Amino acid sequence: MAQKTALITGASSGIGAAFARTAAARGYDLILVARRQERLEALAEECRKAHGVDTEVLAADLAKPEDVAQLVKKIAGLPSLELLVNNAGFGTTGHFADVDLDKHLDMLQVHVTATMRFTHAALEGMIARRKGGIVNVSSLSAFLAMPNAVTYCATKMWLVTFSQALAKELAGTGVHVQVLCPGFTYTEFHDTPEFAKFKRTDVSTGLWMPAADVVNESMAALEADRVVCIPGRKNRLLMALNRSPLGPLLVWMLARKRYE
16 A cells, blocks of 8 residues: 555445545545445446556445454554544434344444444554544434434434544644534435335435535545534534524424434
8 A cells, every 4th residue: 555545434335435536536545345345346446547546445344343353453554544434324213112122233333333443443553653534424413312313313423422532632643533424415325225215305405415515525624623524504504503492393303304
């Protein structure tokens, strides 16, 4: 691996794939991680051809502790890791007690445990080199304690608190941490049986963002050392509204559409 490397989880589609394309355009060699190897290989080839960067594909299921352990070893041994994007994640629908416990535990493993372990593995080298960036992909849902998405909201809020506290610890080290909190984004997040009843048309077109726009705002915020990045002016307005007296009800009514 040459001058600088970006490792991106959940890279086979959506925000993860957009991070891969953006990082490649900025000259990063890529390590792409997700479950769908064929999708990763196609993206890797696209980035190689478009930008001449080195790419590596690692098929892994981050709900499996053994796959996480292998990736931890990989991260710890990288001599040029400058960007780590912890993007892998998924959602469920239904009341907490009605959802299979294994799905809740898998979500904790993917959103919390994997992120913690990958970040810990990356930090020794980044701090020693006094250079690096870590982006933990959360969600606006972190700020909305919604029914039918109990564990999702809780794990996404963990990412916010973890990132904010870690950023304070790393001040002055040259390593920057960001928690990215997108709203409705054009990805494959809702294209699962869990969201069979969800219709994108139920949400105003103006509230949807392309994944590439989300990533562009994230990268600009990382360069400016802004820890919490809420991409999109309308999303930032919604979060301001959420802090007003009537805001929680209005925002909750809008955001719950994702989980009905």
